[in-house]
Amino acid sequence: MLIMCLVFISCSESDDYVPLVVEENEELSGGNATSFIFSPDAFGFSVDGLSLDEQITFGVGNSLFNQNWVTAPASTTARDGLGPFFNARSCSGCHFKDGRGRPPAFEGELAHGLLLRLSLSGTDQHGINIPDPIYGSQFQDNSILSVSNEGTLKVTYENITVTYEDGNSVELQKPTYEMVDLNYGAMDPSILVSPRVASQMVGLGLLDAIPEMVVLSYEDENDADNDGISGRANYVYDAESDGFKLGRFGWKANQPSVKQQIAAAFSGDLGITSSLFPDENCNGTLNCDEIANGGNPEITDENLDKVTFYSATLSVPARRDVDDEDVLKGKELFNTIHCSGCHIAVHETGAYEIDALANQTIRPYTDLLLHDMGEGLADNAPEYRASGVEWRTPPLWGVGLIETVNDHTNLLHDGRARTIEEAILWHGGEAEEIKNRFMALDKEERGQIIRFIETL
Template identity: 50%
Template sequence: MTSVADQSDRAFGFSARNLGRRDSLTFAGGRDFFNQPWQIAPGLPGDQDGLGPTFNGDSCAACHAGHGRGRVPTEAMDPSPGLVLRLSVPGTDPHGGPRPEPVYGVQLQDASTGWAPHEGRFRVTYEPVEGRYGDGTPYTLQRPVYTVGDLQFGPLAPDTMLSPRLAPPVIGLGLLEAIPAAEVIAGADPEDRDGDGISGRANLVWDQTSGRAVLGRFGWKASQPSVAQQTAAALHEDLGVTTPMFPVPNCPVVQVDCARAPLGGTPEAAGPVVERLTFYTRTLAVPLRRPGEVRADARGAELFASAGCGSCHRPVWTTGDDPVSALRGQTIRPYTDLLLHDLGDGLADGRPEYLATGSEWRTPPLWGLGLAQRVTPGTGFLHDGRARTVAEAILWHGGEAEQARERFRTMDASDRDALLAFLASL
């Protein structure tokens, strides 16, 4: 009931179809805040000001183009909005999360308003990784190599851990949040007691609102507990905009000019702004499936299941209670279990987040997968966008997903095509 029938490059930008009139007006207000660039403070009366003074993007839409994935670099040495570099050093913060790099914080800011210098920039190059399908057909993957430079406050700490993160699509977030936490946790099997090689784990993360550790659902390592906190954290870390949840400017201690920059209010994104943004991203619709020829589509779905993909990409959930009536009691097909899985050394970033290890990632939802590159031309897949196609993304899977990957890799070409056609219909 929340889905929308659209296959254009605007497919991710509609509201849940069952919103009432009042909720639709709130959605429209949130859309303005999502798309409108923030201005440098001090601004003119009525301006949405408070950007930076260091930042990665000047609006939500700058990273989530078309509400989809971020854009990956178009050239080997070209930085790109929507791909950011997370930083931390060994240890944890007071709540068990990543410990910020002491000079540059939790994320490298590659732009500034002029009140303070940008922090630095990173570049990516790619190394080829050759392989063959079971039938002998060759393929070439690309392994990214990151180089950090132009650092304005000296070198990074010697033990700094880096993790590139591609902005994920923002559709269906409220539906995922409406899945009862107990049901997500019940699906975990950290000791692999059933012996299937899949040992999904729940990430328990700090919730600013309740002041305790709760189930993490959002982010590449399930490090955010709610859409509200994800939204406030993105404003703070990506745009440099303060909120009631994160009221202190994003200025590490040594960055004196950053701390002296004028503010766009206290906080810069007031409670109603964050609430409307949160409502907007919670109620963005997911596109209806686009099944192809019925037999081919069914065959691809059977291959998806028989390969073991559904062990992590759980197809169906039912939402529970929710403050937004449109999200309650919905049967949804996001193809995720919202749990952490070890995907092996090939995808490991070596950077823990709460309970997530350096090789664990949350199972990303697959709904809208077939429209990803239509909505955001040039985008990639996986946490850093290294995979240029869905097939490449599958071939990078290791660890718990190694058996599923090998079943895909050793399929004959017609079966591979059928499975990929099924994924393209989501």
């Protein structure tokens, strides 16, 4: 009788059970532009389908991305002109192995891919933020030998404990940023400071290839569907066209193209001028005309285009363990609590100047829109249409390999979150209700969502 009862219960439960299955090609995060190498070099491979000439361009761009720039004048004229102020000597100084930066691990350590944007209230004729009159639009803690650096970045943390309904708790760290030992006088007392950490480089060209009309279709500025999510697009100044375009790149969607994102990094992070940003990254208290430079501009259009091509054609690592039962359950829960309202999984790229990136089904887990993330993550520094509490939804592809590539797991715009769980718990604003749903899950279910995200 007992055996018959057990059989009856088992059959009854199986009739109601709907097995979770893998979607077709779900592991192909970048479509045909997906790689299957999961080593510490996982972020550094080109997409398949490049022509021989494109492969050569990728290789030269890779070299320019990784080589250190040097002080002018130098015999290596193709890469001299560093500074006079800078945050890194190469692109890879912030994006080591094409990966993600992090804040200083201890007091006195230089930041590895974390920088501070500076701005005052108001904008210029292009809608660009007004910089500090002395320290400019970015704080630089490095300088060439003949010039004193701007000062030192200091980060301190306050511990905040978050407790789940089941009694488990997590300790978050809330950062405070200071710029100390300033060498050129006090900053404007009304300065707005926005910390930004370097993100992994994969898939930039694929994001650029998503048609604008698709991105705009996700806008819901007034939350017409009453789901609590009201994403909106940023429109930003495009130096090449001298007009405004949809912002896609950067933590506040403040750059319209891969090329301008790269040129802005050369200017702000390395002090290298280009045709897009021709002004020397100098300091109003110095006689900048007396400081040698590497030409005008310091990176040629040809070399800038090669670094841009390299950055656009870095392949996206494939998903791992897509058929794992816990991963499938985590994906279901991710969608059920509506994380997918902003982190939209599937997109189709359209026609694109790089054939290998055109017409691909990709899974970046972003909508590329701005969202209110609450006061806990606010920098209070507007940028174009982005307010001081808004951030672009970051793509999640590659997030599970950051530890493999960069030996850390720091997340969010300033790297304050040391784990995926901490990053979720910092969500507020439009994501407050979604965070609360996550917190109401039991420990196993929370772990399944995290396990799913780790496969991205």
